[in-house]
Amino acid sequence: xxxxxxxxxxxxxxxxxxxxxxxxxxxxxxxxxxxxxxxxxxxxxxxxxxxxxxxxxxxxxxxxxxxxxxxxxxxxxxxxxxxxxxxxxxxxxxxxxxxxxxxxxxxxxxxxxxxxxxxxxxxxxxxxxxxxxxxxxxxxxxxxxxxxxxxxxxxxxxxxxxxxxxxxxxxxxxxxxxxxxxxxx
Amino acid sequence: xxxxxxxxxxxxxxxxxxxxxxxxxxxxxxxxxxxxxxxxxxxxxxxxxxxxxxxxxxxxxxxxxxxxxxxxxxxxxxxxxxxx
Numbered sequence: 001x002x003x004x005x006x007x008x009x010x011x012x013x014x015x016x017x018x019x020x021x022x023x024x025x026x027x028x029x030x031x032x033x034x035x036x037x038x039x040x041x042x043x044x045x046x047x048x049x050x051x052x053x054x055x056x057x058x059x060x061x062x063x064x065x066x067x068x069x070x071x072x073x074x075x076x077x078x079x080x081x082x083x084x085x086x087x088x089x090x091x092x093x094x095x096x097x098x099x100x101x102x103x104x105x106x107x108x109x110x111x112x113x114x115x116x117x118x119x120x121x122x123x124x125x126x127x128x129x130x131x132x133x134x135x136x137x138x139x140x141x142x143x144x145x146x147x148x149x150x151x152x153x154x155x156x157x158x159x160x161x162x163x164x165x166x167x168x169x170x171x172x173x174x175x176x177x178x179x180x181x182x183x184x185x
Numbered sequence: 186x187x188x189x190x191x192x193x194x195x196x197x198x199x200x201x202x203x204x205x206x207x208x209x210x211x212x213x214x215x216x217x218x219x220x221x222x223x224x225x226x227x228x229x230x231x232x233x234x235x236x237x238x239x240x241x242x243x244x245x246x247x248x249x250x251x252x253x254x255x256x257x258x259x260x261x262x263x264x265x266x267x268x269x
Contacts, residue, residue: 156268
């Protein structure tokens with residue numbers, strides 16, 4: 001089973017070990033673990049508004065004003081994230097990405113895990129590990145799988161903020177990251 | 186024979202439904218035509234026309250607007266994906 005979509009957490013160390021268990025031809029295992037990251041934009045906006053050159057006595061009151069202002073126009077800090085997916089298609093899409101990676105590089109093993117459901121900052125969300133004879137193929141295939149996963153696997157993130165739910169927008173940089181693998185094809 | 190239509194993420198919420206069964210209307214033979222047909226219902230359904238970079242899948246494979254739709258197919262519409 002090379003692809004899993006699950007609510008449960010995973011043990012990256014155990015998954016990495018499994019890729020070379022019982023065989024002596026694996027020379028490299030490259031892995032990537034993605035985590036849910038807290039949104040620091042609101043905090044940074046407060047710091048910028050308060051200013052570093054004011055006296056500490058002023059900063060107390062100003063910081064409070066700034067916090068109130070930030071609440072109006074800065075993205076609210078992310079508390080909780082919910083991952084939606086397309087059961088059936090998601091697994092197929094991930095398997096197709098793994099097959100494409102196997103067609104491009106000589107890989108001995110691949111493992112992809114993507115979590116769904118409710119996740120909080122600090123939680124593991126995605127895992128990709130690739131085993132091969134040499135590090136070059138392992139590194140490249142691992143990055144390729146992540147880049148394609150970002151643009152081709154049907155997952156959607158919804159952030160729960162103090163102001164309500166907010167669907168995350170797709171990023172053009174992800175399309176560019178996936179697109180660069182086509183250039184050398 | 187009906188087609189099964191699925192909606193996901195923000196589009197599902199905008200429409201207030203995640204799926205429906207529909208007898209494929211006469212003259213609707215592509216994903217793009219089906220999208221236009223649904224959007225023409227008006228009100229919330231215009232989200233099918235206005236969602237930026239709306240994606241579609243037929244039988245769980247990502248396709249373009251020109252892809253064929255035939256009775257028995259599973260067709261899905263959704264916003265660009267944001268996993269990983």
